[in-house]
Amino acid sequence: MPELKLDRVTKQFKNKIAVEHVSLSLKEGVYGFLGANGAGKTTLLRMLCGILKPTAGEIFCNGTEITKLGGDYRYMLGYLPQDFGYYPDFTAKRYLTYLAACKAVPGEFAGEKVQEVLRLVGLEGEQKSKIRTFSGGMIRRLGIAQVLLNDPEIIVLDEPTSGLDPKERIRFRNIISAMSKGRIVILSTHIVSDVEFIADEILLMKKGSIIEQGSVASVTESINGKVWEYTAEAAEAIRLNDIFAVSNLKNEGDKVRLRIVSDTCPCKGAVLTAPGLEDVYMYHFEEVSEHVDHMEGRI
Amino acid sequence: MKNNKKSKYSKYSKYSKYAPPKERLSEWKFPIDEKKKAEGMAAIHREITAKKIRHYPTFLENVWIQVKFQPMTHWIAEGGLLLSAMALMLWLTRIGNREYGKLMICSVFIVFAGNIALSSIGRLFSWHMAELEQTLYLDLKQMVCIRMLEAGLFDLAVIGLFMSAAGGSDQIEAGMYLIYMLVPFLWSDTLYLHMIGYFRNAAYGLKSFAAGMVCGILACFPLIWEEAYAFSHRPIWFFMAAAGMVLFICEIRRILGKIEGGDSVCLN
Amino acid sequence: MEDKELIRRIQNGQKEYLNEIAEKYYDDIYYFCCYQTGSREDAYDLTQETFLRFIRYVEKYRYRNLKGYLLTIAMNLCREYMRERGEVRQRLETADNQDLDTLEDRKSRETMNRAENSVLLSEALMRLTDIQREALILHYLCGYKNREIARMTGAGYRAVKSRVRQGIEKLSIHLDEQDFRS
Numbered sequence: 163m164p165e166l167k168l169d170r171v172t173k174q175f176k177n178k179i180a181v182e183h184v185s186l187s188l189k190e191g192v193y194g195f196l197g198a199n200g201a202g203k204t205t206l207l208r209m210l211c212g213i214l215k216p217t218a219g220e221i222f223c224n225g226t227e228i229t230k231l232g233g234d235y236r237y238m239l240g241y242l243p244q245d246f247g248y249y250p251d252f253t254a255k256r257y258l259t260y261l262a263a264c265k266a267v268p269g270e271f272a273g274e275k276v277q278e279v280l281r282l283v284g285l286e287g288e289q290k291s292k293i294r295t296f297s298g299g300m301i302r303r304l305g306i307a308q309v310l311l312n313d314p315e316i317i318v319l320d321e322p323t324s325g326l327d328p329k330e331r332i333r334f335r336n337i338i339s340a341m342s343k344g345r346i347v348i349l350s351t352h353i354v355s356d357v358e359f360i361a362d363e364i365l366l367m368k369k370g371s372i373i374e375q376g377s378v379a380s381v382t383e384s385i386n387g388k389v390w391e392y393t394a395e396a397a398e399a400i401r402l403n404d405i406f407a408v409s410n411l412k413n414e415g416d417k418v419r420l421r422i423v424s425d426t427c428p429c430k431g432a433v434l435t436a437p438g439l440e441d442v443y444m445y446h447f448e449e450v451s452e453h454v455d456h457m458e459g460r461i
Numbered sequence: 462m463k464n465n466k467k468s469k470y471s472k473y474s475k476y477s478k479y480a481p482p483k484e485r486l487s488e489w490k491f492p493i494d495e496k497k498k499a500e501g502m503a504a505i506h507r508e509i510t511a512k513k514i515r516h517y518p519t520f521l522e523n524v525w526i527q528v529k530f531q532p533m534t535h536w537i538a539e540g541g542l543l544l545s546a547m548a549l550m551l552w553l554t555r556i557g558n559r560e561y562g563k564l565m566i567c568s569v570f571i572v573f574a575g576n577i578a579l580s581s582i583g584r585l586f587s588w589h590m591a592e593l594e595q596t597l598y599l600d601l602k603q604m605v606c607i608r609m610l611e612a613g614l615f616d617l618a619v620i621g622l623f624m625s626a627a628g629g630s631d632q633i634e635a636g637m638y639l640i641y642m643l644v645p646f647l648w649s650d651t652l653y654l655h656m657i658g659y660f661r662n663a664a665y666g667l668k669s670f671a672a673g674m675v676c677g678i679l680a681c682f683p684l685i686w687e688e689a690y691a692f693s694h695r696p697i698w699f700f701m702a703a704a705g706m707v708l709f710i711c712e713i714r715r716i717l718g719k720i721e722g723g724d725s726v727c728l729n
Numbered sequence: 730m731e732d733k734e735l736i737r738r739i740q741n742g743q744k745e746y747l748n749e750i751a752e753k754y755y756d757d758i759y760y761f762c763c764y765q766t767g768s769r770e771d772a773y774d775l776t777q778e779t780f781l782r783f784i785r786y787v788e789k790y791r792y793r794n795l796k797g798y799l800l801t802i803a804m805n806l807c808r809e810y811m812r813e814r815g816e817v818r819q820r821l822e823t824a825d826n827q828d829l830d831t832l833e834d835r836k837s838r839e840t841m842n843r844a845e846n847s848v849l850l851s852e853a854l855m856r857l858t859d860i861q862r863e864a865l866i867l868h869y870l871c872g873y874k875n876r877e878i879a880r881m882t883g884a885g886y887r888a889v890k891s892r893v894r895q896g897i898e899k900l901s902i903h904l905d906e907q908d909f910r911s
Contacts, residue, residue, distance in 0.1 A: 211596045233598055237515055241596040247589030251532055263526045266598040268516035271742030312598070313513065489870060491847040493759055494773075501777040502751060508784050509747045514739065515788050 164224060164238060164315040164346055165189055166210070171219035173205050173370075180205040182370040183219070192342045194357030195350040197367035198447045203350040204244060206367070207320050210348065211241045223316075237266065240314030244321045246305040250294035254285055254304055257293060258311065265312040272311075279307040283337065299330040306337060317347045323356050335360055358439045366446055373446060382437045389441045390422045390432040402428065409444040523599055527607045531581060538577050539615055546570060546619050567623045568642050572649040574619045578612035579653050602717055609713065616646070637695070640702050647705030654712045732795040739787060747787065751780050754796060757871065758803050764866050765807040767855040775810060779803040800871065801881045804863060811859055853903035860884070861896035868893045 166188040173181040181202045195203050208214040210221060212228055212235060221228050228235045248257055255276060262272040280286045283303040288296070293304065302322065309317055319338070323331045331353075338347060339360045349357055357364060364381045366374035374381055389409075394402060399418035402408065406428050410421035421435070422428045423444045518526070549570060582605055585591060595601045620642060652675065735746045758779050763772035779802045783790075790798065854862050863882060867873045875893060879886045 208592075213592060213595045233517075233600070236596055236598050236600065239596055241593065243589065243592045245589045245592070247591070247593050249532070249584075249590065251534075256530075260526075260530045261597070263518075263530070264594065264597040264599040264604075266516045266518050268514060268740065268742040271514075308593075489764070489847050489850055490756075490760060493756060494769075497773045498755065498759070501773050501780075502755065504777050505751045505780045505784070506748060508781050509744055509751075512744055512747070512784055512787075514742045514744050516740070516742070517788060 163190055163344065166316065166346060167222040168210075169220045169222065171206070171209060171216045171221060173202075173209060173214060174217045180370055181209070181216075184370075184372055185219075186365075186372070186375075188346050188348070190342075190344060190346060191362035192338065192347045192349060192357070192360050194361035194364045195348065195367055196352065196354065196357065196364060196443060197350075198352055201367045202370035203367055204320055205370075207241075207318050207348065207350055210316075211239060211318055212236065237312065238315045240309035240312065240317045242305045242309050242319045242322055244324065246301065248293050248301070248304065251292060253290050253292055254280070254296075255289040257304070258289075258308060261308045262311045267312050275311055275313075279310045282310065283307045284333075298325045299327065302326055302330070302334070306334070310341065315345050317341065317345055319347070319349045321351055322349065323351065323353060331356065354439045354443050364439070366442070368446060374442070378439055381442055382439055385423070385437045385442055385445050387434060388423055388425055388445060389435050389437040390424060390428055391419065391435045392422060392429060392432040393417050393419045407444050407448055409441050518599065523603060524607050524610075526599065527604060528611070535581055538580075542574050542577055543615075543619065543622075546574065546622050550622055550625075568645045571616070571619060571623070571642055571646045575612070575616050575646050575650045576653050578615045579609075579650060581608045581612065582654070605716065620646070637698075640698050644698060644701045644705055647702070647709050651705065651708045651712045654709075654716060733792050736787075736790065736792045736795065740790075747784055750783075750795070754799055755780075757796065758799055761800055761803050761866055761871065762807055764851055764854055764870065765804070765859075765862060766810055767851055771810065775803065775806050778806055782806075794877075796871075797873070797877060797881055800867065804867075804881065807863075808859070849904070853900055856903050857896050857899055861892045861899070864889050864892040865896040865900065869897070 166186075168184055168186040168188075171181060171184045172179070184206060195206070197203050205214065209216050215229070223231060223235055223238070249260075252260070258276045258279065259272065262276055267275055277286070280289050283306050285300060285303055285307065288300065293301065296304065302325070306319075306322070309319070323334055326334065335356065338349065341347070342360070349361070351357060358378060361378060363376065364374070364378055365372050366381070374384065376384075392402070393414065394417065396416070396418055399411065399420055402420055402422065403411065407423045408420050409423050412419045421441070422432065423441050549566065585594065585601065585604055585608065591601060594604060620639070623642065624638060656671075730746075730749070732750075735750060739746045739750075755776060759772055759776045762775040762779070763769050766772060766775065779799060782802050783799060854865070857865065860882070864878055867878045867881065868875065873881070875889045876886055878884075878893075879889045882889065884892075
């Protein structure tokens, strides 16, 4: 059972502090890092993977600093970068075989493993096609497949669902959930629904620091009493949308139902309602996270 | 004599009235406590279940991996280059005495050969692969080193070919010949490696082509300046060779250092 | 299956075969540890630890003589054990010798003899120095040639030879004294 520990990790680029004094302790389970672009999520994840060296602070895996572990640490790691790289001329199978070799998966075993991961992500049929013929969703799935090749104990996924349609996203969520047993899965995204249902712990990241941390329930608890629902005329709705942080708008006949996130009651007639993770995002980042929820329509 | 050296126990050994030692020792296997053994085996079994077999590839295996997964085009290009180098060599030996012309042709050729060989390294950094490759067990530094080795061997082969064809003439000694060829080679390689670092977003093929063209053109400068190969200018050549060597090494270290620091491997 | 093939498969990722190795050599390692340390109790732990260590570093193992390798691990563990104890155990723990209780049939009588004999043998062995005992056990009980023992223990060939000789001579005396029944 792996354990990751970050001790006051900081990363400074020239004149910008990307990550500031982050201290965390991660064990088995799915960790969702939520934050807007530029919040420092990618930088933090890269440091976890050993790509970037922290300007200050240390990262420990099972008690040892990861730079000391070197290859042994990379052995336990599976990483999917945001801009996932591949050789377009390679077939899916060849690409995975190459990565399996680079990940030092034992020889005969590698063949089986490649087939296994292809099956898991549903690309078994396309394994002999060149990657440049793949759609965005298929490429992402290939990315996930390569993550699992060496049976990693620590999985780091950086914005894995960007560019995917809802169906792919759900499929993706299921794959992640399935592979989280006995592993640390770290997922960074600005899409709330990606992590809402599968994360054991949510970490909100803003300007390089962790501003909120806890289970989905406890994090949504924290803004209890700050989420309001109000039905208004169209014109008023527009006005309210400009003034307040509105996490959702829905047309209901000729009126509009607004979901407003505000410390105090935004207007007469607004009713308190139970908060959701979307609202938490809105509250902290004052912007709407890209939300794909086929249950509730959006304007 | 020898009797003094016998150990004082000797009178008890093998010829003792009891059975010889070997037979006595045969009954040493008493029954093992099965319960305790089972407990031990269970613990061992648990360890086996938790164990992850890791395969630590040897250096040769690393090399083989790098070689095995180079795209076909790379080998075709290098092979084609070698063949044309040989053809060129044969042609040069036939046209006779125009030493300097030959020299120039060779040096331009080597520049291109160098670029193509180094393209495999460029490919490591293209298409965002570098970021991913950095996290693999076989790390990026190793891969760069292996590919450099391969490129280096290839280039040396080509240089060697030219040396054997054209070297040993009256006007220029073999050593000097080497220097004349090395200078454009080193400088163009350095330039090429340097350019790999930038323009990462640009289409890979375009970039390497542009780099190649620039280097090739630079290598042609003797055309303009006929005196370039004159004897009196030899010190300049030596200096350029030394400087080129130093810069080349610096460039390699810079690339490896970048990988180490990681900051520029990513687009960030 | 041959050891060589087992190791090959294991290093290729099929770790289940590690179980086979444990089954195959558990007893041998146990007896070694038992006679080397003079403690039946602790020998179980030492045997377990031998295999755990083997498993931990199995990827780096280069096949030559598997049993010898396992014995070398056991031997080093026993050395550590003896160093920690700091004293030579003179007596074998008889607390758990259940076989001494059943005297009814011939089989158990034989077992009893065997058990007593092994106790006596162990006691006699414990009178030797550690390295003599090591060499002796490896030579007579495990059947290794002096040259192999030299390689395993890291000692010179001549040194091993004299240890074995001196050891067996001393052992004979002790056993004579105990009136060892065969």
